[in-house]
Amino acid sequence: MIPRVHRVRERIQEQGDSVTLVIEPTDGEWKPFESGQFNMLWAFGVGEVPISISGDPSEPGRVYHTIHDVGAATHALCSLTPGEELGVRGPFGRPWDVNAAKGRDVVLLAGGIGLAPLRPVVYEMLARRAEFGHIALLVGARTPGDLLFPDELKAWRERGDIQVETTVDRYELGWSGHVGVVTTLMPLVAGDMAQTMGFVCGPEIMMRFGARSLMDRGVSEDDIQVSLERNMQCAVEQCGHCQFGEFFVCSDGPVFRWGRVAPMVGVREL
Amino acid sequence: MRELLVEHPFFADLDSETLDLLAGCARNERIGAGARILHEGDPANSFYAIREGKIALGSYVPGRGFTTVSTIGAGEVLGWSWLFPPYKWHFDAEAREDVSALSLDGACLRAKCDADPKLGYHLSQRFAKVMEARLGITLALLVDIYHS
């Protein structure tokens, strides 16, 4: 329950009011993590919030978090500059089941800030490219200015071994990509999806639409992984806040199979 | 022409009699990037089954220029105003990339549908499905699904 002190190594201003902090433990004891896990980041004197790890799990020494500046604690974290310190607890939570996608086609569906928790999956799959079939990364954002990691998206697209499609809800002058919610990108993924593994990350409503659009294409609900979000304070299933039915999202999740949570997601206020 | 129709998901699983009827009204088109395909207020005389390329659907807004509402591409269809009076386009559509599409003649189809209710039923069903999907997308847009 005690935060470990980390120092900001690099601060990257991202699009859409977001900042990526690259941090290192001051005691040098870097903890490995799995794609989809999160840390509790503590801004001294302000507060602590759960933030997904957005870096490459195979890059030791540093931890990447992409933080959306939406509240007091996230604002304090986004304001940190290189050399400043923060507290870290974690990593916590059930990761994306990347191995379950071995030998299969993959659709990664990301909405808004939801691309950050999926980025480690992209790194991992590209590093192990031969183990997977077709990989499609479909990214949606509200406006072109909200799209995360545009340079990286471009670089991935140019590799040629991953299909990268981006779309925005609201067209802006100069945007030459798709317009429409992220699910409108689904027809761009060719072929039969009965054997596809889907990874969906974004606000809960986006994941509902996303999971449904995958199922419309024949993906089984148990082959769709989603990452849920709830109020998290302790991250060790003791504070109770993140309960979702019988689950503690901090430990039983945040990644769940859609088939397991779909009936509950439909219940209001659960 | 029949082979091209069969390849497009919009015409999937139609019996050969129906496909023959449709093929009689269809032709293959290539549209260069930047070309205007539909123009608001013009007679709606056809629809397009897109085989390749990206099309932007939107409106011209004075001061803002052409404002894209959605983009559609391969495997999708463009245009349903030809089905309903007064048979006029409500939106503009422009090719964003080189487009290859099957265009189906609306007047020809309407006549065949009137003569053959089974064909009319199949087409109406399929367009209803397209509209249902578009409506769902519009709903998602209104809900603002990235807002968190």
Added chain:
Amino acid sequence: MTPTADPTQKRPLGGVLSVEGLDALLRQLQDRGYLVIGPIVQDGAVTYEPIASHQDLPRGTGDEQRPGMYRLRRRDDDAFFGYASAPASWKRYLFPARSPLFRAERSEGSIQVDDTPPVQPRYAFVGVRSCELAAIAIQNRVFLDSNHPDSTYAARSKDLFVVAVSCSDPAGTCFCQSMGTGPEAQAMFDLRLTELVGGSEHRFVVTPGSPAGEQVLAAVPHRPATPADVTAATEVTQRAKERMGRSMDVTDVHDLLLRNREHPRWKDVGSRCLACGNCTFACPTCFCSDSEDANELGTGAAVRTRAWASCFGLDYSSMHGGTIRTTIPGRYRQWMTHKLATWFDQFGTSGCAGCGRCITMCPVGIDITEEVKMIQESDRVKTTGEMQ
């Protein structure tokens, strides 16, 4: 405290303590370095506080408990443990309402976290009811049988010495018998007392439940129990069972509540519930907490405190995007469904010990046994068409 006493294991028949013997027991515990906590009367209620001798105990005091009502009454005997339960459970000792987690300072941009664990007292609890032991067992599962055992809770409970007292006079809101948690403690105690008041001799039948209990008892003057003492003690428990105020049918309650997440009764109870959170604070098993960060004036140090939280609070389920459970029906459903259903999935046990505090302490008298009954009845109609 022995977490899992084997009830089949033969224990000595035990003994009998006089009132003076009870005092000797309390002294013996103090001599062994325990901070002895027991029932006293304070501010019109029985409350568990540090005690020195039998003089502190609520002699001749009983209680009356109904939905939304608690008051003390004068008993017509001199029983020391003649009340049913204290409104505030033992929870506040093992899981305090506020406990410091850490303090951190920052100088020249560098953060130092001080995580020295505070020194915790060794507690001896005197007068623990069977339902309260069940509640402690439930919280042990939450805080100790975890992938991340809670160090504060562990430090406070590891040396706990428990003197249980069999219930003689349950309250109107008690339903431990139907929950299988009382009225007589079967395990988890070091010593168990059954108070025999009236007749010729005010005395306590004492049964050790652990080696530690045997050692303590050996150091306290007592006489062997006679078959008559044992029979009298059994009768106390039998009478208590017959006077249990309430009951809850827990057959199928897990599935019942999960298949009735959408049920008109939630709106009904939600319209009466004030969302005050009393039930959650009074509940001996409710474990939710907030992490509170504050800054010390003057030093600028940052302090994190763990404080009891209630799932009835609007903030409880809030995220930056908004609050999940905006309505009181949604929050009541969360509380009751967690307590009686999803708790099983999480911890392999019910979250309810049947103590009835939530019923007594509810300002509008909401009765969890009644709420279960209402859903049960409509569910029966729905699933079998049977009308009651």
